[in-house]
Amino acid sequence: MTSVVEIVKGFVSLIVGMGVTIKAFFSPVVTVQYPRKTINITPRFRGHTKLVADSERPERTKCIVCGMCERNCPSKSIKKITGEKLEGEKKKTATQYILDFTTCSQCGICVETCPVDALEFSADYNPVGYKREDFHYDLVKEFEKRRQKL
Missing domain, CATH: 1.20.5 (Single alpha-helices involved in coiled-coils or other helix-helix interfaces)
Incomplete structure (x- = not known):
């Protein structure tokens, strides 16, 4: 039984x-069959930060090298910001902006505290590299690469 x-x-x-x-x-x-297919990135996605082009002079960034983002970063991910004042200009222009993405918490304080709105989050959702140094971005060089692609 x-x-x-x-x-x-x-x-x-x-x-x-x-x-x-x-x-x-x-x-x-x-399930998405990545990398053959990708999903649409939402507008509020937070990739690493990137520099924004100046509306009056699109070949330059809006960054005036004030250092507010560097001082306010809780993770101390913004390592070095340097700039120079060009002839006939009132403000400095960024020549180097080093971001250590390995320590960045993507909190957005740098984007919020920038007085000239020179920073925004990128839509780069797949940063890859073999060593930590691959994630130390010079945002000025990244800006110039993006500008050349246009």
């Missing part, structure tokens, strides 16, 4: 398992 009860329990378990499988078969696909 116990073997018949075990057979019935096994059959019920099989039917329940098949029900779960059939329900999953007809549900929409959630």
Whole structure:
């Protein structure tokens, strides 16, 4: 008699398992076959920070080398900001802006405290590298690379 009860329990378990499988078969696909397909990045996505082009002179960044972002960064990820004052200009222009993305917490304080809105988050969601130094970005050089692609 116990073997018949075990057979019935096994059959019920099989039917329940098949029900779960059939329900999953007809549900929409959630997994993306990365890297062949990618998902759309939301506008509020926070990649590493990037420098914004000046609206009056798009070949330059808006950064005036004030250092507010560097002073306010809680992770101390902004390592070095240097700039120079060009002839006929009132403000400095950034020549080097080193960001250590390995320590960045992506809190956004640097973006919020910038007085001229020279920083924003990038949509780069897949930074890869073999060593830590690959994630030490010079944002001025990154800006120039983006500008050349346009």
